[in-house]
Amino acid sequence: MKALASDIDGTLVFNQQIKKQDRKAIEKYQKEHLFGVCSGRPRCALFDLEKLKLDFYILSSGAEILDKDLNIIQDFPMKKEIVQQIFNEYHQHAQIILQTGNADVFYTTLKEDYNPKLKVISSFKEVEHEIIYGISLIFKDDKTTKKACFEINQKYHEIEGFQNRNSVDIVRKGCSKGTGIKIIKDHYRLEKIAGIGDSYNDLPMLNVVDTAFTFKTSPQEIKKQVHYCVNDIAEAIALLEVEK
Numbered sequence: 106m107k108a109l110a111s112d113i114d115g116t117l118v119f120n121q122q123i124k125k126q127d128r129k130a131i132e133k134y135q136k137e138h139l140f141g142v143c144s145g146r147p148r149c150a151l152f153d154l155e156k157l158k159l160d161f162y163i164l165s166s167g168a169e170i171l172d173k174d175l176n177i178i179q180d181f182p183m184k185k186e187i188v189q190q191i192f193n194e195y196h197q198h199a200q201i202i203l204q205t206g207n208a209d210v211f212y213t214t215l216k217e218d219y220n221p222k223l224k225v226i227s228s229f230k231e232v233e234h235e236i237i238y239g240i241s242l243i244f245k246d247d248k249t250t251k252k253a254c255f256e257i258n259q260k261y262h263e264i265e266g267f268q269n270r271n272s273v274d275i276v277r278k279g280c281s282k283g284t285g286i287k288i289i290k291d292h293y294r295l296e297k298i299a300g301i302g303d304s305y306n307d308l309p310m311l312n313v314v315d316t317a318f319t320f321k322t323s324p325q326e327i328k329k330q331v332h333y334c335v336n337d338i339a340e341a342i343a344l345l346e347v348e349k
Contacts, residue, residue: 108139108298109139111338131338139161161173166274166306167282167284168183168239170288181280182237192229203226207235209222254273282310
């Protein structure tokens, strides 16, 4: 059995929608293989994927790995004192998303968001009772984000930050989209697993999959790391079918 793992935002989902040709290709692919997501999103942010019957979920940048029924295969919670320290340090400089194991609440400092489970928080105390898998910091531009990501990785040795354009996704050290891919491959005893993503935080995934895809519009640094540059997921699936 083989599988394809896809990033969500900017790869599978655009403006809360999945392209018709991608959905059709995915459903056809799933008749013989597995299709799942590998994302920085937390468990509570899957509302725009409800039309797809996914076979697995790698969430919070690899900190929470779930099967098709959303049961935990493996997870890697963060130490709350470290999350609190990062929250307090960046609260005035970035918008923050707390990635928890709670499937019903989307904790964030963002004043507006399209997630129906949104709960705006102003203090870490409002989320300290939850299992925390990650913390995401959203900045004004790529340059500021790159600088913050470097500083975080230099200062905190028990965590790891991954840049996703204008945001930094932070998880426990040793945890990444790449480790999530390896866990899925072992768990389902897959012959091969492919991956597709469009941004910097997808590199840990793209570097470990057997076949890596990105878009022709992706940053040059991403395109250098993959086997194929495509226009959409449907095209990637067509190429995988040729590889049979």
